Structures are given as structure tokens and as C-alpha cells.
Amino acid sequence: MQAFLKIVGISARQQMTYRTALVAGLFTNLFFGILRASLLIALYQGETSVNGMDVGGAITYVALSQAMIAYLTIFGNTEMGRTVSDGSIASDLIKPVHFILLWLGRDLGRSLVNFVVRGLFFIGLFSLFYSLYYPLEIGRWFLFFVSLIFSWLLNFFWRMLVNLGAFWSPDIQGFARLAFGFSQLFSGFVLPLRLLPDWFSRLSNWTPFPGMMNHPMEVYLGIYSPSQLLGAFGHQLIWLFILVFLCLALFRLGIRRLVIQGG
Amino acid sequence: MDTIVQVRHLTKEFRVLHRRSGKWGAWNDFFHPQYRTIRAVDGISFDIQPGELIGYIGPNGAGKSTTIKMLTGLLVPTGGEILVKGMIPWKDRRKYVANIGVVFGQRRTLWWDLPVIDSLEVLKAIYRIPDPLFKHNLGMFRKILDLDSFLESPVRSLSLGQRMRAELCAAFLHNPALLFLDEPTIGLDVVAKERIREFIRHLHREGTTILLTTHDLTDVERLCERVMVLDWGKILYDGNLQELTSRFEGVNEMRVSFAENGEDGLLEGLEPPVREGRYYVYRIDPRKVSIPDLVSSLYRTHPVVDLEIRKPKLEDTIRKIYENKSLNTPD
Numbered sequence: 001m002q003a004f005l006k007i008v009g010i011s012a013r014q015q016m017t018y019r020t021a022l023v024a025g026l027f028t029n030l031f032f033g034i035l036r037a038s039l040l041i042a043l044y045q046g047e048t049s050v051n052g053m054d055v056g057g058a059i060t061y062v063a064l065s066q067a068m069i070a071y072l073t074i075f076g077n078t079e080m081g082r083t084v085s086d087g088s089i090a091s092d093l094i095k096p097v098h099f100i101l102l103w104l105g106r107d108l109g110r111s112l113v114n115f116v117v118r119g120l121f122f123i124g125l126f127s128l129f130y131s132l133y134y135p136l137e138i139g140r141w142f143l144f145f146v147s148l149i150f151s152w153l154l155n156f157f158w159r160m161l162v163n164l165g166a167f168w169s170p171d172i173q174g175f176a177r178l179a180f181g182f183s184q185l186f187s188g189f190v191l192p193l194r195l196l197p198d199w200f201s202r203l204s205n206w207t208p209f210p211g212m213m214n215h216p217m218e219v220y221l222g223i224y225s226p227s228q229l230l231g232a233f234g235h236q237l238i239w240l241f242i243l244v245f246l247c248l249a250l251f252r253l254g255i256r257r258l259v260i261q262g263g
Numbered sequence: 264m265d266t267i268v269q270v271r272h273l274t275k276e277f278r279v280l281h282r283r284s285g286k287w288g289a290w291n292d293f294f295h296p297q298y299r300t301i302r303a304v305d306g307i308s309f310d311i312q313p314g315e316l317i318g319y320i321g322p323n324g325a326g327k328s329t330t331i332k333m334l335t336g337l338l339v340p341t342g343g344e345i346l347v348k349g350m351i352p353w354k355d356r357r358k359y360v361a362n363i364g365v366v367f368g369q370r371r372t373l374w375w376d377l378p379v380i381d382s383l384e385v386l387k388a389i390y391r392i393p394d395p396l397f398k399h400n401l402g403m404f405r406k407i408l409d410l411d412s413f414l415e416s417p418v419r420s421l422s423l424g425q426r427m428r429a430e431l432c433a434a435f436l437h438n439p440a441l442l443f444l445d446e447p448t449i450g451l452d453v454v455a456k457e458r459i460r461e462f463i464r465h466l467h468r469e470g471t472t473i474l475l476t477t478h479d480l481t482d483v484e485r486l487c488e489r490v491m492v493l494d495w496g497k498i499l500y501d502g503n504l505q506e507l508t509s510r511f512e513g514v515n516e517m518r519v520s521f522a523e524n525g526e527d528g529l530l531e532g533l534e535p536p537v538r539e540g541r542y543y544v545y546r547i548d549p550r551k552v553s554i555p556d557l558v559s560s561l562y563r564t565h566p567v568v569d570l571e572i573r574k575p576k577l578e579d580t581i582r583k584i585y586e587n588k589s590l591n592t593p594d
Contacts, residue, residue, distance in 0.1 A: 006388035010374055010381055017376045091372040093337050096361035097389055256339045256353075259277060260332055 003097060004105050011109025022117045025070060029122055033066035037130055043195075051194045057221045060133040061192045064217050067122040068148075070114035072155045073107070074189050074213065076180030078173060080159075081166035087260040099255075100160060100247060107156055133221065140222055143229070147216040150236040154212045157243035158183060164247060167254030182207075188214030194223070208239035267441060267472050268311035268334070273343035275304040275329050275496075303329040305496030306343065311474065313440070316467045318483035318504070319476045321493035322585050327476045330493070331445050334474070335365050347441065361390060364439035366430050368446035373418045379429045380414050383436060390437035397436065404432040407462050424455030431462055442466065442473045448482055460485055480577045492584055499584055508580050515554065516573040517545045522566035530561070542569075 015022075040058045048054055053061070068074065080103055083089040092102055126132070135141055162179045165172045184190055186209035193201040193214045204210050215232040218224055224232060281299040283291050304326040311317060321327050332338040333345060336352030336359050345352055350359045373382040387397050405411055408428040413421055421429065427447060435442065444463070448456045456479070463486055467473060477483060483490055483504070490507055492500040500507055520541040521528070528536045528543040532552065536543035547554065554572060561567060 003385075003388040003391070006385045010377060010385050013381070014374055014376050088370060090332070090337055090367060091370055093356065094335055094360050094363075094365045094372075095389055096357050098357065258338060260337055 004101060007097075007102060007105030008109040008112070011106045012113050013109075015110045015113040022113075026118050026121060026125075029066050029069055029118060030125055033062060033122070033126055034129060036062045036066065052223055053192060053194050053221070056131070056133055057223070058192060058195070059130050060221060061217050063123060063126045063130065063132050064220060065189055065213055066126070067119045068151075068213070068216075070118040071111050072152060072212065073111070073159060074155065074184060074187070076159055076162065076176060076183070078163060078166075078176045081163040081172045081176065084163075084166035084258070085170050089258070090260050093255075100251060103160065104156060107159075108152075111152060135220060135222060140220070144216060144220045147219045147233065147236065150233070150240060151212050151216045153240055154208055154236060154243065157240065157247050158208060158212065160247045161243060161250065164250040164254055167250075167257050183209050183212060186210065187212040188217065192217070194218070205235065208243060211236035211239055265313070266310045267313045267348060268309075268474075269344070269346040270310070270334075271308050271344045272306045273304055273308070273330070273333065273345060274302065274306050274341045275326075275333060275338060276341040277301045277303055302496055304333070304340075307493070307496070307498050308343075309491060309498065309501055311472060313472050314467075314470050315489060316463070316473045316487050317475065318487035318490040319474055319493065320478075320480070320483060320490060320581065323478075325493045326496040327493055328445060331443055331474070331476060335363065335443055336360060361437070362439055362441065364434040364437070364442040366427075366434045366442075366444050366447050368427070368444075368449040371418070371426065371430065373426070373429060373433060375419050376417055378415045378417055379410070379421070382418065382429075383433060386433055386436055392437050396438065400436050400438065401432075404435070404462075407465055408432055408458065424451050424458075427451060427455070427459065428462075431459065435466065440472060442471055443476075444473065445476045446478065447475070448477060448479050456482070480581060484577055492581065494585055504577075508575055508577065514575065515547045515549055516575075517547050517554075517557075518542045518569075518571045518573065519545070519561070519565075519567060520569040522568055547572075 037059050040062060041055060044050065044055045044058065050058075065074075083092065092099055095102065123132070135144070162176050163172065165175055169175065186204040186207050188194075188204070188210060193204055193210060201210075204214075211232070215236060219229065219232065278298045278300055280292065281297045282288065283297070307330070319327055319330070329338065333340050334347065334352060336356040339353045347359065348362060350362075352359050373379060374385070383401065386392075392400075405414070408431060410428060410432060413425050413429070418426060418429065431447065447463075448459055451459070460482060463473060463475065467486070475482065475487065487504060489502065490500065490504050491498055492507070518539070519528075519536075520543070528538075530536075530545070533545050533547065536545045538544075547557070558570065558572075561570070
């Protein structure tokens with residue numbers, strides 16, 4: 001546990017050294033956030049509410065999902081997959097820590113920095129342009145943060161699963177782009193699932209993806225009924241178990257096929 | 264003492280795509296890939312006793328790194344067995360690697376953007392190194408490896424030599440009984456190399472078992488008593504370093520210059536010499552002729568001005584082994 005915390009700590013410190021990148025990322029998020037919000041306002045065409053979400057809620061949804069891009073690494077990455085193809089995975093495998101736990105620590109450290117710099121700072125800046133909803137009950141904040149932790153874990157294991165493909169293919173870029181495209185769409189990042197056709201959001205509920213973005217956002221907005229709330233957490237938890245299991249199984253299989261090229 | 268490393272009939276095969284050339288080569292490769300099996304390590308066996316310092320040498324592509332990767336639990340062997348301290352490296356990998364130290368000369372394990380000392384602190388937690396041991400080891404390594412000047416600098420700002428010293432320190436903080444060094448002196452200057460050798464010597468004196476892979480035969484000559492020579496995935500020689508030279512090239516060179524030159528320089532029991540300027544160069548097989556006896560009788564019977572015995576260079580010997588082997592092995 002102490003080792004895990006140290007890894008989280010050093011990863012956070014490493015992330016802090018990239019100050020310029022952090023600030024640049026923050027402003028990119030802000031630019032596209034404003035763009036997305038303007039588009040949504042245009043789509044509402046003066047309607048007060050669409051499928052239980054009003055304009056203010058939709059704007060808050062955009063703000064929060066934009067703020068969570070870096071924290072959740074919603075666009076995905078192939079960092080771990082690259083260590084398989086270039087052999088630098090060797091340095092991780094000679095450490096007496098479970099490989100997936102090592103990456104969990106690394107990702108968590110980075111995400112915590114991103115949560116503050118590209119999350120909280122983002123909300124601060126974005127609220128200068130649009131007025132956002134803030135829940136008044138402590139309970140809802142609590143549920144939101146729990147849901148946000150689950151969504152972080154789901155994102156992590158989903159990314160890990162895609163990257164584990166590197167044990168089978170020397171180049172996973174194309175495959176990863178497709179996979180992360182799917183997860184962005186079905187998670188409700190591109191548009192809130194509530195604003196998409198019913199058949200689509202029903203379909204998405206059969207995937208782990210709504211738990212990665214849509215659930216925490218709607219928990220925050222308080223749109224869910226108590227039973228829907230329970231369903232959302234259950235959905236996140238079940239998929240977390242499935243993804244963790246798949247990652248562990250694929251890692252065990254993949255590691256036996258490992259070929260480390262060069263020196 | 265108990266054997267620390269036991270390797271039996273170890274084999275590793277890789278399946279590689281055989282790329283076809285020509286206009287339709289890439290097209291054919293895509294639809295009908297042809298694979299070819301390469302045997303990188305071909306049934307090798309050896310034992311390592313505690314405290315040994317072994318040089319593991321061989322040309323590029325001989326299978327050295329593949330062996331090391333199997334010994335460190337990174338790769339799963341295709342056949343054969345490895346038992347290190349009662350563990351099977353790839354099966355018990357996580358438990359196993361806590362007991363070994365590994366340095367890959369061409370890879371880095373330290374965090375790139377942070378000071379060296381931060382990385383060491385993380386390793387302390389990962390390996391659960393107790394405080395006193397950490398302090399003791401770090402203090403010692405700071406001296407031997409001269410780390411003080413860059414312990415607080417980010418890893419990316421270090422020179423290659425500094426980085427390698429930091430890597431060695433990192434690999435050894437947890438006092439592993441067994442150390443694998445894969446080309447630790449690659450690309451370093453003479454001074455940096457010597458410092459790293461000093462460190463290896465120190466660990467050896469402390470009783471650490473070390474397997475050293477290198478292309479720099481000076482490393483081997485200065486450090487190792489035992490060498491293993493590998494080529495084409497097979498061990499060509501495993502034994503004492505001195506014996507290696509006498510076994511593969513028993514011939515020494517004796518260069519003599521006499522007060523009166525002009526004779527043919529023929530000596531009883533030796534082949535006729537070759538003239539090189541003032542010198543007569545004789546080839547002597549020390550297994551047949553006693554060199555001390557020969558030299559003292561020579562001084563008694565001839566007006567010797569200068570005499571020099573040259574032993575074959577390790578490099579030449581090794582090259583001979585490689586060349587002979589590759590001539591005998593069909594590709």
C-alpha cells in the first residue's frame with residue numbers, strides 16, 4: 001500500500017513538472033467547452049426541457065464532462081501498449097509490484113493533478129461564461145464523487161484492456177482509435193445520452209461506457225430517480241468487476257507471449 | 264554451498280514473420296503470412312554457485328539477452344528449466360524479482376523528469392527496504408559511485424555515465440543476492456567504465472552473485488574468473504578465463520633480439536622464426552615447451568639483447584572461437 005501511494009505521489013509530481021502542457025490543455029478544453037455549449041444552446045431552440053434535461057442542465061453537463069476529460073483520460077491513450085512494443089515494459093516487470101497496480105498508481109497520480117488543474121480550474125473559468133448548476137444537498141455531492149471514482153476506475157480498466165491488445169499486435173493505434181471512439185460516443189461524452197434517441201441510450205446501457213461519463217454527470221444533475229440511481233451504481237459496479245477480471249485474465253495470457261525486442 | 268542458479272536444456276524460440284521481397288511481397292505477406300521459427304537459445308545448461316562473478320559473452324544475436332530475459336522472469340522459455348533460489352522466474356515473477364537486481368544498459372528504470380533521489384525513495388517503498396538498510400546502502404553507493412553531484416538532478420539532465428551509475432545504485436538498494444547486468448558499460452568512456460567496474464568488484468567482494476553480459480572484453484578480463492561464451496544459442500565454452508585462452512589458442516609469441524643478428528635464428532625444439540626487423544618471432548606452445556626453462560637456457564647460450572613473451576589477447580581468442588563456430592555451422 002505504501003508503495004502504491006509512493007507511485008501515485010511520484011507520478012503526480014512528474015505530472016506537475018509539465019506546467020506549460022497543463023495550461024495549454026486547460027485552454028484547449030475551455031475553447032471546445034464553449035463551442036460545445038453554444039451548439040447545445042442552438043439545438044435546444046428555445047425549448048425549456050428535452051427528455052428531462054433543461055438547457056442549464058445541458059450546459060452544466062458540458063462543463064463537467066469537459067472538466068473531466070483529462071482526469072478520466074476520456075480520449076484514451078496507448079502509453080502502456082507502447083511499452084510492450086518498444087520493450088520498455090521490461091523495467092516494470094522487474095519490479096515486485098503487480099503490473100496493473102503499477103499502472104493504476106501512475107494513472108491515479110496524473111489524474112489527481114489533472115482533476116485539480118484541468119478540472120477545478122476549468123470549472124472556475126467556465127463559470128465566467130455560463131451559469132452552472134450546483135447541487136445544494138451534501139448527499140448528492142457525496143454520490144457524485146463516489147460515482148466519479150467508479151467512472152475513473154472504469155476508464156482506467158477500459159484503457160488497460162485496449163492496451164493489453166499490444167501483447168497480440170505490434171501496433172494497436174488503429175484498433176485503439178476505434179475502441180476509444182466507441183467509448184466516447186457510448187459514454188455520453190459526445191452528447192448527453194439523454195439527448196440521443198431512446199434506442200441508442202438503451203443500447204449503450206449494455207456496454208460499460210455510460211458508467212464512464214454519463215452516470216456521474218446525471219448523478220450530479222439529480223435527474224435520476226432513486227431506483228435509477230441504484231441502477232446506475234449497480235451498472236458501474238458490475239462492469240468494473242467484469243473489466244478488472246478481463247484485464248487480469250488477458251494480462252496473464254499476454255505476458256506468456258511477450259517478446260522483448262532489442263538489447 | 265547450494266547452487267543458486269540451475270539451468271537445464273533451456274530453449275527459446277521466436278516465431279517471426281518471413282517478409283517477402285519484390286513488388287507483391289507486402290501484399291502476399293498480408294494475405295498469406297509465412298512464419299519462420301528462430302531458435303535464439305538452443306538447449307543450454309549451466310549452474311551458478313553463490314558468490315560467482317561470471318562473464319557471459321557472445322557476438323550480437325548470440326542469445327545472451329534472451330537468456331538474461333528468461334533468467335529475470337521476463338520471457339517464458341519454450342523448453343527446459345530454470346530454477347533460481349528454488350523459484351521458477353517467470354512463474355513466481357513478482358516474488359522472484361524482489362530477490363534479484365537487474366540493470367539493462369540500454370533501458371532506463373528511473374523516473375525521467377524527477378530527481379534521482381525521488382526515484383530511489385519510490386524504490387525503497389516498492390522493495391520495502393527498511394530505513395537503516397536504505398541509509399547504509401545509499402551512503403555506501405554515494406561514495407563508490409560518486410553520486411553526490413547529481414543525486415538531486417532530474418534524470419533527464421544526467422550524462423549517460425551518471426545515469427548508468429544511478430541505475431546501478433537503484434538496482435542494488437534492496438541488497439539482492441543475485442545481480443544481472445546486461446551491458447552495463449555500453450557507450451561509456453574509460454573513466455566511467457572503471458568506476459562501474461569498481462562497483463561490481465565491491466559487490467563481488469561482499470558475496471553477491473553476478474552474471475555480467477558485455478561486449479567489452481576488458482570488463483571480463485578485469486572482473487571475471489569464469490566465462491561462458493555463447494553463439495548460435497549454444498554455449499561454446501564454460502569455464503575458467505585462463506583456460507579459455509590456452510584451450511583455444513595455446514600459442515604464445517616470443518620475440519627475441521640477439522647481439523649478433525645474421526644467423527637464421529634456429530633454436531632446437533622450436534619452429535623456424537619469422538624475422539620482424541631486429542626481432543626473431545617464435546611461436547611457442549606452452550603445453551609442449553616450458554617457457555621459463557626456455558628463456559633461462561636462451562640467456563645462457565645466446566647473447567640476448569631483448570626478449571619479450573606475448574600472450575594471446577582475449578579478444579583474438581574470442582574472435583577465433585566465433586569464427587570457427589560460424590564456419591562449421593550451416594546457416
